[in-house]
Amino acid sequence: MDTLSYKTISANKETVKKEWVVVDATDQVLGRLGSKVAKLLRGKYKPNFTPHVDCGDNVIIINADKVKLTGNKWTDRVYLSYTGYPGGQREMTPARLLAKPNGADRLMRKVVKGMLPKNRLADKVLSNLYVYAGSEHKHQAQNPKLIDINQYK
16 A cells, blocks of 8 residues: 655656746846746746756747846956867957847857756757847747746746
8 A cells, every 4th residue: 555645756758848938138137047047948946847857948038138247247257168279269258249140149048058957958958948139039829928037036
């Protein structure tokens, strides 16, 4: 006879319920927004969170070009990359990255990717992120719901 009244429910790919949500990034601090979006993508706000399953939502970020950084981080923070050649270390500031084509998308993905675990599941989870610089997006057919990201911890 089973005497336990509660069973641990482990979600899998068939039982997970993924939703589409829209997050407005206007006047949001970049790092705080990135950490909350990373939690949404992983599904950590859901009661049936399972660490090894992609159980998070599909997140659409609009107005990503209107994000804020506190202090002098627009010019003082440096992102390093390496081309693979000798002397090929490149540095980029958030202001220069945002000025490039698709800069808002690249900046937001860089921030969110750094807050995800470093494994194969992170690549799958990051593919559920859609970033747009303006207020228009092409996912109206999915009926996404607009959420207030400040409600989440």
